Amino acid sequence: MTDRILTADELEAALRAIGAERYHNLHPFHRALHAGLLTKGQVQAWALNRYYYQASIPAKDASLLARLPTAELRREWRRRLEDHDGTEPGTGGIARWLKLTAGLGLDNGYVESLDGLLPTTRFAVDAYVRFVRERSILEAIASSLTELFSPTIISERVVGMLGNYSFITEETLAYFQPRLTQAPRDSAFALAYVREHARTAEQQSAVLAALRFKCDVLWSMLDALDYAYVTPGNIPPGAFRPESQA
Amino acid sequence: MTDRILTADELEAALRAIGAERYHNLHPFHRALHAGLLTKGQVQAWALNRYYYQASIPAKDASLLARLPTAELRREWRRRLEDHDGTEPGTGGIARWLKLTAGLGLDNGYVESLDGLLPTTRFAVDAYVRFVRERSILEAIASSLTELFSPTIISERVVGMLGNYSFITEETLAYFQPRLTQAPRDSAFALAYVREHARTAEQQSAVLAALRFKCDVLWSMLDALDYAYVTPGNIPPGAFRPESQA
Numbered sequence: 043m044t045d046r047i048l049t050a051d052e053l054e055a056a057l058r059a060i061g062a063e064r065y066h067n068l069h070p071f072h073r074a075l076h077a078g079l080l081t082k083g084q085v086q087a088w089a090l091n092r093y094y095y096q097a098s099i100p101a102k103d104a105s106l107l108a109r110l111p112t113a114e115l116r117r118e119w120r121r122r123l124e125d126h127d128g129t130e131p132g133t134g135g136i137a138r139w140l141k142l143t144a145g146l147g148l149d150n151g152y153v154e155s156l157d158g159l160l161p162t163t164r165f166a167v168d169a170y171v172r173f174v175r176e177r178s179i180l181e182a183i184a185s186s187l188t189e190l191f192s193p194t195i196i197s198e199r200v201v202g203m204l205g206n207y208s209f210i211t212e213e214t215l216a217y218f219q220p221r222l223t224q225a226p227r228d229s230a231f232a233l234a235y236v237r238e239h240a241r242t243a244e245q246q247s248a249v250l251a252a253l254r255f256k257c258d259v260l261w262s263m264l265d266a267l268d269y270a271y272v273t274p275g276n277i278p279p280g281a282f283r284p285e286s287q288a
Numbered sequence: 289m290t291d292r293i294l295t296a297d298e299l300e301a302a303l304r305a306i307g308a309e310r311y312h313n314l315h316p317f318h319r320a321l322h323a324g325l326l327t328k329g330q331v332q333a334w335a336l337n338r339y340y341y342q343a344s345i346p347a348k349d350a351s352l353l354a355r356l357p358t359a360e361l362r363r364e365w366r367r368r369l370e371d372h373d374g375t376e377p378g379t380g381g382i383a384r385w386l387k388l389t390a391g392l393g394l395d396n397g398y399v400e401s402l403d404g405l406l407p408t409t410r411f412a413v414d415a416y417v418r419f420v421r422e423r424s425i426l427e428a429i430a431s432s433l434t435e436l437f438s439p440t441i442i443s444e445r446v447v448g449m450l451g452n453y454s455f456i457t458e459e460t461l462a463y464f465q466p467r468l469t470q471a472p473r474d475s476a477f478a479l480a481y482v483r484e485h486a487r488t489a490e491q492q493s494a495v496l497a498a499l500r501f502k503c504d505v506l507w508s509m510l511d512a513l514d515y516a517y518v519t520p521g522n523i524p525p526g527a528f529r530p531e532s533q534a
Contacts, residue, residue, distance in 0.1 A: 064525045161504035162511060165411040172418070254526070258407035261524050265408060266508075268522075269515035276514075278507050279310045280500070 048246055050237040056246075057187055057236070057253055064257035065188060067195040071268040076198050078206020082146065083284025085207065087271045089143045090282055091163040091263060093153050096139045096217075098167045100126045105175040106182045118231055125224050138217035145214025158282030162266035170259045177252065180245060184236050184252035188260065189229035196221055294492055296483040302492075303433055303482070303499055310503035311434060313441040317514040322444050324452020328392065329530025331453065333517045335389045336528055337409040337509060339399050342385045342463075344413050346372045351421040352428045364477055371470050384463035391460030404528030408512035416505045423498065426491060430482050430498035434506065435475035442467055 048056065066072055074080055075088060103122045110116045128134025143153045152158065174182040196218045203210045240249045270277045277283055294302065312318055320326055321334060349368045356362045374380025389399045398404065420428040442464045449456045486495045516523045523529055 070522070160508075162408055162412070162508045165415040165505075165508060166408070168418075169411040169414060172414075258524070258526075259411075262408045262411060262512075265512060265515050265522070265524065269511050273519075276316070276511070278504070278511065280504075 045243065047241070047243050053240060053246055053249070054233065054237060056250055057184075057233075058190065060250065060253050060257060061188070061191040064254060064261065065191040065195070066257070066260040066264055067191065067198065069261060069264040069268070071264040071272070072195070072199075074272070076202030076206075078202065080207075081284070082207075082209050084267075084271045085203075085209075086143075086146045086148055086284055087282055088267055089139075089146055090148060090153055090158055091160055091267060093139055093143055094156055094159055094163055095167050095170075095263065096126070096136050097154075098171050099135070102171045102174045105171070106179070109179060109182075111179075122228060125220070135217060135220070138220075141216050142214050145211065146209065158280075160266045160270055160281050161278060163263050166259045166262040166266075170256065173252075173255060178248065180236065180239050181248050181252040183232050184240070184249040185256040186232050187229060187236065187253050188256050189225040190233065192225045192229075193222055196225070291489065293487070293489050299486060299492055299495070300479065300483060302496055303430075303479075304436065306496065306499050306503060307434070307437040310500060310507065311437040311441070312503070312506040312510055313437065313444065315507060315510040315514070317510040317518070318441070318445075320518070322448030322452075324448065327530070328453070328455050330513075330517045331449075331455075332389075332392045332394055332530055333528055334513055335385075335392055336394060336399055336404055337406055337513060339385055339389060340402060340405055340409055341413050341416075341509065342372070342382050343400075344417050345381070348417045348420045351417070352425070355425060355428075368474060371466070381463060381466070384466075387462050388460050391457065392455065403526075406512045406516055406527050407524060409509050412505045412508040412512075416502065419498075419501060424494065426482065426485050427494050427498040429478050430486070430495040431502040432478045433475060433482065433499050434502050435471040436479065438471045438475075439468055442471070 071088075075085065080088075100123050103119060103126070107116055107119045107123070110119055124134070126135040128137055131137075140150050140153065144150055156164075170185070173185060177185075200215055200218050203215065204212065236249050240246045270281060271284070317334070321331065326334075346369050349365060349372070353362055353365045353369070356365055370380070372381040374383055377383075386396050386399065390396055402410075416431070419431060423431075446461055446464050449461065450458065482495050486492045516527060517530070
């Protein structure tokens with residue numbers, strides 16, 4: 043809780059401090075992923091579960107778009123839908139994510155079916171979609187601010203995964219290249235919006251809580267992957283089993 | 289998916305088979321809890337996180353109650369609210385759960401604040417509340433059918449925890465004694481309702497999926513506890529840390 047009103051710079055510093063403590067680049071599963079310590083089956087499980095996050099982003103963005111009050115704001119937010127859903131079949135972030143899962147040997151139909159998803163992935167992603175749908179516009183925009191921190195993790199990921207896994211190619215990582223320019227553009231807009239509109243102590247507390255919540259979503263997804271796929275015997279009933287798919 | 293219409297007995301058998309495969313008495317964390325293999329801090333973490341489930345049950349039941357069409361059905365479901373919220377201060381399941389957390393040395397205010405909750409617990413429990421609020425009455429009632437399997441786990445828990453932990457007394461386990469009669473009564477009603485009303489193949493599939501979903505909720509909560517509190521170094525940012533509370 044903030045107990046006094048922060049300046050815009052102080053608010054930004056507080057948001058960045060949340061990322062420094064809670065962004066999922068600090069999670070042991072991500073460190074292992076980037077360091078080349080995972081098996082192909084474990085990388086498959088990550089890509090399969092993360093697919094549900096990617097595929098849910100347009101639902102999240104569309105529900106916010108539907109509530110934005112001006113054409114200017116809606117144009118800005120509509121660009122995110124174009125980035126994820128593309129402009130024709132086979133384009134956009136979701137299609138590029140399917141190149142990753144296909145490159146890892148997973149069948150597109152299986153990935154899209156969500157049949158092998160960890161229940162925790164579903165609960166965490168659904169919590170994010172609902173948060174954006176139900177909370178204030180300010181909180182919904184603030185929850186996107188994890189993108190402030192994503193260029194670093196994406197660079198680490200591309201370098202680490204290309205260097206460390208024989209089954210990963212530049213083509214399978216095609217998702218990430220556009221994100222290196224999209225994420226800073228999107229987060230710059232969201233940060234400017236939050237700096238301008240979070241003026242009361244209550245609004246500033248809500249903005250900080252929204253970013254903490256979003257970090258929790260990403261962290262929960264990695265907790266579930268680390269638990270299920272790194273220690274033998276922990277895959278929950280019904281979830282993807284690498285040996286039967288790889 | 290059921291591809292033909294089951295008889296009521298076949299449907300019940302299919303429901304019981306889901307429990308035999310997916311109910312959380314099979315989870316390694318529960319086995320460790322009942323076998324006396326956990327530290328006091330780990331038992332505290334379990335009770336603290338499970339509190340959020342207990343405290344959310346009346347919201348779940350009230351949202352279903354609000355949609356039930358007859359006084360008979362509402363009377364039946366209202367009893368669940370009475371069981372959990374009690375008839376006066378200090379009575380009911382939630383108050384009894386706080387006796388457990390207090391008996392474990394946790395401050396009631398801290399437990400009720402939800403400050404130390406694992407994010408995964410929140411996402412899983414919220415998913416359950418929303419499922420009951422948004423799905424058909426038939427699916428909502430079917431999702432309560434984990435109570436078919438709970439008398440066994442409660443008996444194991446009470447015997448195992450009393451026998452294995454010096455810090456557990458019959459008084460701190462007061463929550464569980466009434467559940468041994470409430471759960472069979474409630475699940476008998478829900479089972480009869482589902483047997484009678486799930487008549488098409490689609491309804492039967494939805495009922496089976498609802499019970500699978502509910503098993504996933506309970507399982508996800510234990511995955512998160514096992515991950516965060518059994519292997520050192522995995523407690524997510526902001527969550528309860530036994531050493532600072534015990």
